[in-house]
Amino acid sequence: GEDVEQSLFLSVREGDSSVINCTYTDSSSTYLYWYKQEPGAGLQLLTYIFSNMDMKQDQRLTVLLNKKDKHLSLRIADTQTGDSAIYFCAEKSGYSTLTFGKGTMLLVSP
């Protein structure tokens, strides 16, 4: 089956930029997503990008997509302690359901 891989843990200091990376295997992916999950809560959609785009910026969030390498990244500028959470990368093609990575735990220290 299709696979989505992400690093499991990232630690940064408040005010620094965070970059969370993700790779996927499905070359027919149509949409790629980033979700945030705080402890004990559901998933919050942060942003998504169509596969025909290579960059999307939304306030402090920048998504970069390298379709050739099947690599997706999420950059959080000026990271705050409230950004501490688990971030899931996910991909979807056509009518298929979402395929998630295992999540990256982001820890932001003061």
Place this chain on the structure above:
Amino acid sequence: GAVVSQHPSRVICKSGTSVKIECRSLDFQATTMFWYRQFPKQSLMLMATSNEGSKATYEQGVEKDKFLINHASLTLSTLTVTSAHPEDSSFYICSAGGRRGVAEAFFGQGTRLTVV
């Protein structure tokens, strides 16, 4: 944006009892909803696709007699964990949306089920 509401957020039940979890789409009609299970430090595992007015489609390895899904209306899907056992303890999340032409998939808040 669209909102999906899941209830309850936490439930503790005794072994052998059944637990029902509700998933509602609050401001859009969802012909399809999805039920996921999340183990600690693991990704979300799709359990089943809930289809309004018809039978749910279960993923391989998911027991349909144990995890009963009912999608009686365009805004409500329910997951019933029957004869619950401690190994069913987990975090269950539903989602709606994410259809072709609708990029966003909206998730409920999740339900933490603990079977004692």
